[in-house]
Amino acid sequence: MAIRFEDLSLFVRTAACGSFTKAAREANLLPGQVSAAIMRLERDLDVRLFARSTRSLRLTDEGERYLPYAREVIDLLHSGRDELHRGTDTLAGTLQITAPSDFGRNVLLPWLTAFRRRHPKLELRVQFSDQVTDVFRDPVDIALRYGTVQDASFVALPVAPDNRRVLVAAPGYLEQCGTPQTLDELPRHSCLLWHMGGRLYDKWGFPLDKGRRTVQVKGPLASDDADVVRRWAIAGEGIAYKSWLDVSADVQAGRLAVVLPGQPGETAPLQLICPHRRQFSPAVRQLHALLAERCGEIATLPPLGTRG
Structure with missing residues (x-):
């Protein structure tokens, strides 16, 4: 079985959009091409990833379980590409970031400061607020948000999917x-x-x-x-x-x-939001990899996930 990267990417895009037509429009393809890619991936995996009807398209249980792995594969491939070019490409320009107030000031800020020191030609503009920023209208490149992103018009990368x-x-x-x-x-x-x-x-x-x-x-x-x-x-x-x-x-x-350490709290996944995939610059991808690694280290500390 050889799964095509293009099919995997279209699966993730379709899951975010909730529609073959919307996913095709974003990828500059025909809806039939997207549908064929999903069917090919389902055949390779021998599972049904989407439940289809004339009015709706939704992930099956198998599709829900497979989605985070598909995203991780895509992220790893992007990270590998960046690694190959590390040392030849210098991060430069301005990166505008918004994040929740508490996480931003007390957790994210020192990470951003160290990130900028490693890339002295990069300029950071940060805003820490619990007000929900409109990433389409406000001058923001990426937004860090708690919760599950339902809006298919956004592109979201998981930073801390298991946070509670x-x-x-x-x-x-x-x-x-x-x-x-x-x-x-x-x-x-x-x-x-x-x-x-x-x-x-x-x-x-x-x-x-x-x-x-x-x-x-x-x-x-x-x-x-x-x-x-x-x-x-x-x-x-x-x-x-x-x-x-x-x-x-x-x-x-x-x-x-x-x-009550034995009582699990509700999930509070942290996501990195971009209004458009074209804004996934090398700076954004490297920052996402850094945040996912650091947040993953915090998530492994007790008492997260314990039930007593």
Whole structure:
């Protein structure tokens, strides 16, 4: 079995677009050519990757499982190409980046600084905010975002696909107010809340072995800046429900403790967003590889993924 790179690339593109026609338009091909490539890949793999109907196109369970591997193969090939040219090509120009406030200031910033030092001809323009940037209208080359990207008009590369949220609080708060032993106890605690666009996010979701549990929480402190929420947690003001990427260093240093470590939090995958594939410059590809490696190291630290 020899899987063609072009077929793999069209599979990933079709999964993102949700349509043979849209994928064909992006690749400057005919819809029939894209359909033929997918059928050829399905024949090579001996599985059905898409469930087709006259009105919809969606990934099968097998397609969902295969998609991250296909993306990884494509990323590795791009990285290999960049490696061959490393030392002959100098990264230059301006790279404009936007990222969530907490992750950007406290995790991403030193990585970006070191990246720029290795490439002195590269200029970085960074914006750290929890407001969702319009990558088509705003002066941005790439955006780092938490969550699953549903908009097929974007091109998304996974940075930390296994990242989850965790409940955290300062040891001092837990000593004073007690440590919750079950989700049922959360509403009796001071919870640190995030709000955006007039909406208060006071319903925290948790995956269970069967289904999902939503807990209504409350607290006197709320902010539209996730970094502020983390700082409140460190100051002992209550319990926060945060991305593991944002708080892992605080947990390792003892500034925060994980609450209910046996209860998995909801997924919070980190994605690198580009408005167009042509913006996947060598600088973007090298930065993506760096971020995926660094975030992968954080994701392997406890307690992410533990169930107790």
